[in-house]
Every structure is written in C-alpha cells, then in structure tokens.
Amino acid sequence: MRRLSWFNVTSLTLGFAFLYLPMVILVIYSFNASKLVTVWAGFSTKWYGELLQNQAFLDAAWVTLKVGVAASTLATVLGTMAALVLVRAGRFPGRTLFSGMIYAPLVMPEVITGLSLLLLFISLGVDRGVFTIILAHTTFAMCYVSVVVSSRLVTFDQSLEEAALDLGCSPFSAFRLVTLPIIAPAVISGWLLAFTLSLDDLVIASFTAGPSATTLPIKIFSAVRLGVSPEINALCTIMISIVAVGVIGTSLATKRAAQRQKRDEQAAARAAG
Amino acid sequence: MAVPVFAPWDDPTQKPLIQFKGVTKRFGDFTAIDNQTLDIYTREFFALLGPSGCGKTTMMRMLAGFEQPTEGQIVIGGKDMKGVPPNEREVNMMFQSYALFPHLSVWENIAFGLRRMNQPKDVLEARVEEMLRLTRLTKFAKRKPHQISGGQRQRVALARSLARAPKLLLLDEPLGALDKKLREETQFELMDIQENTGTTFVIVTHDQEEAMTVASRIAVMDEGRVIQVATPSNIYEAPNSVYVADFIGDVNIIEGAAKRAGDGYDITWAEGVPPLHTRKEEGELISIPDGGKAYLAIRPEKVAIHTEKPQGMTNAVQGRIIDVAYLGNLSTYHVRLANGTMVRAQTANTRRLALRPFTWEDEVWLSWTDTAAILLAE
Numbered sequence: 001m002r003r004l005s006w007f008n009v010t011s012l013t014l015g016f017a018f019l020y021l022p023m024v025i026l027v028i029y030s031f032n033a034s035k036l037v038t039v040w041a042g043f044s045t046k047w048y049g050e051l052l053q054n055q056a057f058l059d060a061a062w063v064t065l066k067v068g069v070a071a072s073t074l075a076t077v078l079g080t081m082a083a084l085v086l087v088r089a090g091r092f093p094g095r096t097l098f099s100g101m102i103y104a105p106l107v108m109p110e111v112i113t114g115l116s117l118l119l120l121f122i123s124l125g126v127d128r129g130v131f132t133i134i135l136a137h138t139t140f141a142m143c144y145v146s147v148v149v150s151s152r153l154v155t156f157d158q159s160l161e162e163a164a165l166d167l168g169c170s171p172f173s174a175f176r177l178v179t180l181p182i183i184a185p186a187v188i189s190g191w192l193l194a195f196t197l198s199l200d201d202l203v204i205a206s207f208t209a210g211p212s213a214t215t216l217p218i219k220i221f222s223a224v225r226l227g228v229s230p231e232i233n234a235l236c237t238i239m240i241s242i243v244a245v246g247v248i249g250t251s252l253a254t255k256r257a258a259q260r261q262k263r264d265e266q267a268a269a270r271a272a273g
Numbered sequence: 274m275a276v277p278v279f280a281p282w283d284d285p286t287q288k289p290l291i292q293f294k295g296v297t298k299r300f301g302d303f304t305a306i307d308n309q310t311l312d313i314y315t316r317e318f319f320a321l322l323g324p325s326g327c328g329k330t331t332m333m334r335m336l337a338g339f340e341q342p343t344e345g346q347i348v349i350g351g352k353d354m355k356g357v358p359p360n361e362r363e364v365n366m367m368f369q370s371y372a373l374f375p376h377l378s379v380w381e382n383i384a385f386g387l388r389r390m391n392q393p394k395d396v397l398e399a400r401v402e403e404m405l406r407l408t409r410l411t412k413f414a415k416r417k418p419h420q421i422s423g424g425q426r427q428r429v430a431l432a433r434s435l436a437r438a439p440k441l442l443l444l445d446e447p448l449g450a451l452d453k454k455l456r457e458e459t460q461f462e463l464m465d466i467q468e469n470t471g472t473t474f475v476i477v478t479h480d481q482e483e484a485m486t487v488a489s490r491i492a493v494m495d496e497g498r499v500i501q502v503a504t505p506s507n508i509y510e511a512p513n514s515v516y517v518a519d520f521i522g523d524v525n526i527i528e529g530a531a532k533r534a535g536d537g538y539d540i541t542w543a544e545g546v547p548p549l550h551t552r553k554e555e556g557e558l559i560s561i562p563d564g565g566k567a568y569l570a571i572r573p574e575k576v577a578i579h580t581e582k583p584q585g586m587t588n589a590v591q592g593r594i595i596d597v598a599y600l601g602n603l604s605t606y607h608v609r610l611a612n613g614t615m616v617r618a619q620t621a622n623t624r625r626l627a628l629r630p631f632t633w634e635d636e637v638w639l640s641w642t643d644t645a646a647i648l649l650a651e
C-alpha cells in the first residue's frame with residue numbers, strides 16, 4: 001500500500017477534527033461529574049440518570065417519536081405514490097409543472113414553509129398540536145421520499161411488472177407483489193430519511209407546534225437559551241448514538257448483502273461454465 | 274400409410290386462433306405496424322422473422338395486451354381483444370429479458386402465475402414440480418434467479434410462462450442470450466414441449482436458421498409489414514420477393530428484362546450472351562409483361578461449377594473465380610461474370626482438398642437447370 005504523504009495526513013486530520021471535534025467534546029462533557037459544563041470534575045453517568053427523571057424531556061421525546069413515526073410513514077406512502085406517477089405516467093399535460101412543484105419544497109426556506117403552514121392552520125381553525133406537526137412534517141418529508149424512490153424507479157425494469165400482469169395479477173397486486181418488494185430498500189431509506197428529518201426539525205416544528213406539544217429539538221433549543229446543562233449533553237449523546245448505530249448498521253447490512261450477491265453470482269457462473 | 278400433414282392454413286374449414294384484421298399501430302406519428310392482416314392457427318409454431326426494429330415485439334405486445342392497436346382488430350379464439358387487459362387473456366409471454374422476479378426463488382417464480390388461479394395447494398405444487406421436471410430445473414428450485422446461469426434462467430422463464438397452460442405462448446427472442454450449441458439444443462427442447470403440451474407458440478427471432486428449424490410457418494417482416502407468410506421450405510424455395518429471398522439464406526440475384534418464351538421466360542441480362550431461361554411452374558402466379566424488369570434468384574447450392582462449357586445445359590455462364598470460401602463440409606466459389614455480376618456457387622466437399630480442381634483466378638463455367646432459379650418481379 002502507498003504511504004500517505006504528510007500533506008494528506010494533515011488535511012485528513014484537520015478535516016475530521018473540524019467535523020467531529022465538537023461532537024467529541026459534547027460526548028465527553030456528558031460524562032462530566034461537575035454541574036459546570038466547562039470544568040472537568042471526573043467521570044460520572046449521573047446526568048443520564050437525571051435525564052430519565054426529567055418528565056419534560058421524556059414528554060418531548062415521546063412527542064418527537066410519535067411525530068417522527070407518523071409523519072415519515074405518511075410521507076413514505078404519499079412520496080412513493082408521487083414518484084410512481086412522475087416516473088410511470090409518461091407525458092401528461094402539466095407533468096413538468098407537477099414534478100417541479102413536488103421538488104420545490106426541497107429548496108424552499110424552512111421559515112417560509114413553516115409560516116405558510118401556520119397561516120393555513122390558523123385560517124382553517126385547526127388547533128395546533130401533535131397532529132399539525134405531523135401534517136407539516138409529512139408535507140416537507142414526502143418531497144425527499146419521492147426523490148429517493150423515483151431515482152430507484154427510473155432503473156426499475158418495467159417488464160417485471162408486465163410479467164406480473166401477464167401472469168394474472170391486477171395492476172395493484174402487481175405493484176404489491178413485485179414492484180414494492182423490489183424497491184423496498186429505497187422505500188425504507190426514504191422512510192429513514194423522513195424520520196431523521198422529522199427528528200431534527202426545529203424551524204417548522206416551532207411554527208406548527210402548539211402549547212400542548214413540544215418536540216425534543218424545541219425543548220433543547222429553549223433549554224439551551226437558559227444555558228447549556230450537562231443533561232442536554234447527555235441527551236444529545238443519546239441521539240448521536242442512535243443515529244450512529246442506525247447508519248453503521250444499515251451500511252454493514254448493505255455491504256453484507258452486496259457481498260453475498262457477488263458470491264452467489266460467481267458460484268452460478270462457475271456452475272454454468 | 275400417409276401421415277396427415279399439419280397444414281390448417283390450407284384447410285378452409287379451420288378457424289384461426291389468432292386473427293389480425295387490418296391492424297395498425299402508431300407511436301406518435303411513427304407507424305410501427307402498418308395495416309396488418311394475419312391468421313395463426315391452433316397448435317402452430319409460428320415464427321416472426323425480421324430485422325431489428327421491424328415491429329416484431331410490437332406485434333407480440335399487442336397479442337399480450339400491453340399495447341392496443343391504433344386501428345383494426347385483434348381476435349383471439351373468436352373473441353375481440355379490444356379493451357381486454359393482459360391479466361384476463363389466456364396468453365402468456367416469455368420476455369426477451371426473461372423478467373424473472375429477483376426477490377423470489379425459482380420455485381416461487383414458476384408458482385407465481387398459478388397462485389393467481391386460486392387452485393388447491395396440492396394441485397399447484399404438483400404443477401410446479403411438473404414444470405421443474407419438464408425444464409430440468411428440479412435441482413435449482415430453491416435458488417434465486419441471480420444464483421443460476423443464463424441458460425437456466427431462460428428455462429425458468431419458459432417454465433413460468435408455460436405453468437398456467439396458456440392457449441397461446443408468446444416467445445420474444447427466447448434464445449438470444451444463449452451460445453450456439455445450447456441454442457440448438459433448446460430449439461429442439463422447445464419443439465418437444467410444444468408438441469407435448471399442444472400449445473400454440475408464436476416466436477420472435479431475428480435468426481433465420483432458428484425460424485427454419487422450429488417453425489410450422491414463418492412470417493418475414495420488414496418495416497411494420499409482413500412481406501410473406503409460408504412454410505419454411507416455401508419461404509426458402511419460393512420467396513415472393515427479392516427481400517425475402519435475400520433475407521432467408523444465401524442467394525444470387527441476376528437482374529434483367531423478361532420475355533415470355535416457350536414454357537417460361539427468357540431473361541436478357543447482359544450484352545452478347547444468350548438469355549437465361551427459367552421454366553414457369555404450374556400454379557405460379559407471377560406474370561411479367563414482355564421487356565419488363567425481372568430478377569432471377571438462384572441459391573448458391575443449385576449452381577454447378579465446371580472447367581469446360583457444360584453440354585446440354587440451358588443456363589451456362591462464364592466467369593473467373595475471385596474468392597474461395599472453405600467451410601469444411603462446403604466450399605463457396607465467388608465467381609465474377611463478364612459484366613461484373615458476382616455469382617456464388619456452393620459445392621459439397623466430398624473429395625479431399627488436393628483433388629479439387631478449382632482455385633483462384635481459374636476461368637470456369639457455371640450452370641443451373643431451368644427450374645433452379647426463381648423469377649421475381651420485385
């Protein structure tokens with residue numbers, strides 16, 4: 001293997017330090033025994049214990065979870081449907097406009113999305129709460145889902161669906177039995193993406209949340225305005241771990257699946273030759 | 274005892290299984306199929322043959338129900354197919370790309386169509402096992418499509434499309450991905466299966482040898498139109514146009530002016546040499562006005578080659594050997610005639626190499642009988 005030059009080593013170190021040093025500091029201070037965030041007073045896990053006693057944080061976590069699961073599931077259903085229409089329907093009047101409108105919220109400033117949703121809810125007289133946050137998160141997450149799913153559908157061999165029709169499936173069961181299982185990885189990553197987006201959204205949630213429902217990001221943000229506490233550090237460390245486990249887990253699973261497929265194909269080639 | 278010949282197309286009491294009635298298919302302003310009328314009969318092994326892009330797949334997709342004719346009517350089993358979706362047709366298709374379901378095992382791929390028929394479990398299982406045996410895939414039943422070889426995948430696709438015992442099986446270039454030897458084996462397998470199951474097969478191919486081997490009748494297509502429909506031997510021996518003659522096998526075309534003479538036509542094709550004569554067979558409908566343009570199509574294996582001018586042959590022409598293609602069992606001599614026309618003569622190599630009398634630059638005579646050439650008007 002080629003040795004790395006000093007220049008490469010330096011830029012690598014600096015780059016990673018820039019990315020991860022803040023998080024490392026946060027994780028380290030979450031185990032600080034002192035109440036003062038910037039003074040190290042020995043190792044302790046007591047803030048994690050205190051966190052579990054803090055009803056406000058637990059409530060916010062529960063709201064966040066409910067919103068995340070509900071919104072990402074709704075967004076996945078709607079986003080997948082939109083992707084199917086955009087990729088499959090061929091040309092119909094207004095197709096370009098329609099696809100443009102699906103993707104516009106991706107580049108729309110969140111403040112505008114949040115504000116317009118707020119105005120909508122007020123004018124409809126809807127009480128703001130968990131329900132309105134779910135609707136708001138569904139709205140912006142479905143664009144991301146539809147991007148992920150349509151990029152998979154573009155390379156999907158449509159003759160598979162035709163084969164299912166040919167073998168007696170109705171169009172809907174062809175989708176359920178053939179298309180959906182095959183594009184499932186894309187649909188699942190769309191769901192995960194939507195869930196992550198919902199998990200860390202602060203702006204839109206602040207506009208659409210009512211006094212009855214506070215999500216974790218809102219809670220953290222308002223808590224931090226009164227000063228950073230070690231409890232917050234502990235909470236953030238937990239969130240980092242959940243995300244890290246998720247990311248590492250999925251990438252390992254994908255890698256394993258790819259390796260297995262390659263091995264199978266080689267075995268088949270040997271058997272044939 | 275005479276074996277009854279299978280020729281329902283000659284029997285006016287037979288009703289065709291498939292009827293194309295003036296079918297036109299347009300994609301935008303491109304005409305893929307142009308006013309097509311065609312009958313296909315039960316138990317036929319019908320081949321659609323033609324160059325890439327001539328509309329073969331489009332014909333199949335209209336039969337399967339994936340495309341609707343722009344004009345005209347398709348009738349299958351006496352029923353107009355207009356508006357009948359693919360899943361309600363007793364037709365199955367083997368796709369050019371096989372279209373195996375990658376997330377299902379070989380067993381489940383074959384069972385897929387049967388599950389849609391609400392059969393009892395044991396009937397379904399027996400049918401799948403039967404299909405696995407028929408296509409010799411029993412050993413691979415548990416594998417996924419990506420775990421088997423190309424030839425095995427092709428057999429899975431065949432088994433899957435046969436499992437529902439369709440009235441009509443459509444095969445779109447089914448053997449395209451196989452090498453020559455495996456392809457030939459599979460052709461005979463297909464013919465066996467077709468005979469044993471009594472299914473009507475329509476096969477698309479661009480390989481003329483394949484069509485000649487498997488088909489009861491061949492339709493030669495060009496740019497959205499069927500040029501000729503006939504049995505393989507009639508397509509070969511009695512093509513109706515230069516296009517068909519040229520598409521099927523090797524052929525020499527000599528152009529000239531026709532004139533009625535005796536029992537057929539004399540063709541004047543070059544200055545200062547006697548005209549070529551061809552006899553008009555009984556039943557041949559061709560009629561060319563005197564002096565009209567005509568083409569003689571002569572298969573290379575029907576052209577004899579001599580060192581001396583042959584005596585008593587109606588058609589004899591002189592030329593020089595330009596090239597010799599040695600194919601082992603056969604040799605093809607490329608001979609240039611005085612007016613520049615190239616004619617190929619093919620002989621079987623029944624003697625060892627050293628004893629054969631012709632080589633490059635030799636002056637030779639070519640001859641053929643007055644029934645060997647086919648006279649064509651276009």
Ligand SMILES: Nc1ncnc2c1ncn2[C@@H]1O[C@H](COP(=O)(O)OP(=O)(O)O)[C@@H](O)[C@H]1O
Pocket residue numbers: 300303305323324325326327328329330331332
């Ligand atoms: N869905 C379609 N849209 C536009 N043109 C098409 C479509 N399907 C086929 N064609 C055109 O119709 C012609 C015939 O195609 P096809 O039937 O696939 O030919 P073949 O199978 O004989 O190679 C081709 O020129 C092709 O480009």
Ligand SMILES: [Mg+2]
Pocket residue numbers: 329330369
């Ligand atoms: Mg084709």
